[in-house]
Structures are given as structure tokens and as C-alpha cells.
Amino acid sequence: MSLLEVRNLKTQFDTDEGTVRAVDGVSFDVDRGEVVCLVGESGSGKTVACESLTKLSVPPGRIAGGSVLFDGADLTELSASRLRDVRGGRIAHVFQNPQGSLDPVYTVGEQIIEAIRLHRDDSKAEARERAIDLLDRVGIPEPGTRVDDYPHEFSGGMRQRAVIAMALAPDPDLLVADEPTTALDVTIQASVLRLLRELVEEFDLGVLFVTHDLGVVAEIADRVVVMYAGKVMERGGVHAVFDDPAHPYTRALLRCLPGRGEAMETIGGTLPPATDPPDGCRFHERCPHAVGDCRTGEQPAFHPVDNGHEASCVYYGDEYDEGELDAPAEVAEGRSDD
Numbered sequence: 001m002s003l004l005e006v007r008n009l010k011t012q013f014d015t016d017e018g019t020v021r022a023v024d025g026v027s028f029d030v031d032r033g034e035v036v037c038l039v040g041e042s043g044s045g046k047t048v049a050c051e052s053l054t055k056l057s058v059p060p061g062r063i064a065g066g067s068v069l070f071d072g073a074d075l076t077e078l079s080a081s082r083l084r085d086v087r088g089g090r091i092a093h094v095f096q097n098p099q100g101s102l103d104p105v106y107t108v109g110e111q112i113i114e115a116i117r118l119h120r121d122d123s124k125a126e127a128r129e130r131a132i133d134l135l136d137r138v139g140i141p142e143p144g145t146r147v148d149d150y151p152h153e154f155s156g157g158m159r160q161r162a163v164i165a166m167a168l169a170p171d172p173d174l175l176v177a178d179e180p181t182t183a184l185d186v187t188i189q190a191s192v193l194r195l196l197r198e199l200v201e202e203f204d205l206g207v208l209f210v211t212h213d214l215g216v217v218a219e220i221a222d223r224v225v226v227m228y229a230g231k232v233m234e235r236g237g238v239h240a241v242f243d244d245p246a247h248p249y250t251r252a253l254l255r256c257l258p259g260r261g262e263a264m265e266t267i268g269g270t271l272p273p274a275t276d277p278p279d280g281c282r283f284h285e286r287c288p289h290a291v292g293d294c295r296t297g298e299q300p301a302f303h304p305v306d307n308g309h310e311a312s313c314v315y316y317g318d319e320y321d322e323g324e325l326d327a328p329a330e331v332a333e334g335r336s337d338d
């Protein structure tokens, strides 16, 4: 059993325009000691999927189906108070903007100490020692002195490290990191990614990492889950997905990356409306390979690509030849009215 097993999770929001199916039947696992990256364009549902694990974004939304098994217990069935214990305890969240996670009127140390004492029986002195140790582990220089600094006395990179220290304070098993390096410059981003990798090894943490940046995925992920319009399109080991992407959406995303040996492209078209997603494959309106079967029924089933690597695309089923996905775009588009 994995540390986290998300199965067929559905999260919906009611709006004046209709019901938004932000997450619509998503499944993935996270094991201890690994980093799983949820990737996709803005609006693909990856942040809502993460926040749904501990119902951070619910209300105003609701879990409309599925389960979130964490160490064997279904989090969707826990009471609000038990869920609060899990959130910030065994499951910690790190967000994009460290400013929003740190209170400017308290020192960094006071905030880490509070996080420690919320979930552990440490005395104030013990918690202060632990706070200094955590600051040291996340690479803050002179942690014994800097523990008494206010957030504004830290640089942006140090603030994000302090937020990670605060998240680690209660000894979590799972860290959910939503675009934690997006606001940082490239050098600091690289050092925070290195730090997270080290912490995974040191604490045997499971990490669920949300990003739209495939360059970051290549740096940190063990496994990748590609989301589009509230659905998972492809999942597998990072090398399998990057070296041999199966799903046309993943292929298009990777072609947008610089340095892939071909001209960078943008993906034509836009995400379908989350209140009225199309039948069939959610990607079919933008897919040059779409055939009649892609436009009706449900999202195609997951088909194996190779070991542990799966794609939700009809071309990997028995009736189609996946080799045809390698056809040039003009050929594929000529076929698209099948």
C-alpha cells in the first residue's frame, strides 16, 4: 500500500455559470521517499486536486466522489477536527508565496516553534532547539541567531526555506508543495529543489509537487502525473514520460520546452470550459490525431505504454496503432475527420 492513494477523486464547485468539475475522476499514488509531480497548464485542476486531499479548498467546493487513502484511512470521511490534525501535521503544505505563510509581526523562530508545539509535546526550550535545528537543515546560515529575525529580515529564498522548515516542524509523512519555487529566481529555485530532494532522502518523505514548469519536473520528480481539464492524461516514471511521452498532450507540452532539439511550439487552442467539458477525450478539440472514437463517450481508459507508464488515449488500445501518433502533424490532421 502506498503512503497516499488517490482514487477517482472528484471535486466540484457550484457557480452562476454551472457546476465546475475542477477535478473529475483523478487517481494517483505517492510513496514514501519519492517525489510525484502533478503537471499541466493553469486551469488543469492540479492545485484543486492537491487542496482536496485535506479539503483545503472545500468549502466552497465539495468532494463529489472518490477516496483519498492516507496510510490506510480515507481522508474524505474524516471529521473536520481530525482532518485539521492531519493537515499541518502528518500532511504539510508549502505554497508558492512564502510571504503569505509567514506572519510579519512574529519572528521566524516564534512561528516555527508554534508549528512544533501544535503537534508535539515539546517544551518551549525544546521547541526552540528544534526550530534552530530545522533552520540549519534547510540551509539558513547562523540559525541560532537568525531564528530571532522577522520575516522581512530574510531574503525571498530564505523565507521559502523557513516555510519549508515550518512545514517539517511536526515531522510530516507527506509534503504537498504547490509551485513552491515559481516566485524565486533561477539560482534560488535550483537550491530549493536540491534542498527538497535532500529532505526526501533524509526524512523518507513523500512529496506531491505541483508545477506547470516541466524544467522543474525534470530536476525533482521520480514520477509524473500529467493533468488536463480535470483529468489525468498520462502517468509514469519521469524518464519514461520525458524520454518517450505517449499522450499527444504530453508530447505537445514537452515541445513547448526549450532545448528539446526541435523548434519550440505553443499548444493551439484553449482548455475546454470546466462547466461543460466535451464528451470523449477532453483533449480532442486540440489534438491533431483525434478520430471519431475520441469525440464520444467517456475519457478513454488508461492503456499500458510500458512498465508502470500509462496513457489515456485510444491509440494505445487494441483497435489502433500507437505508431500512427508519430505521423507528421499534416498527416494526422488529414486523418482527423475519421
Ligand code: SF4
Residues within 6 Å of the ligand: 247, 248, 249, 281, 282, 283, 284, 285, 287, 288, 289, 290, 291, 294, 300, 312, 313, 314, 315
Ligand atoms: S488521439 Fe484521441 S484519445 Fe488520444 S489524445 Fe488525441 S483526442 Fe485524446
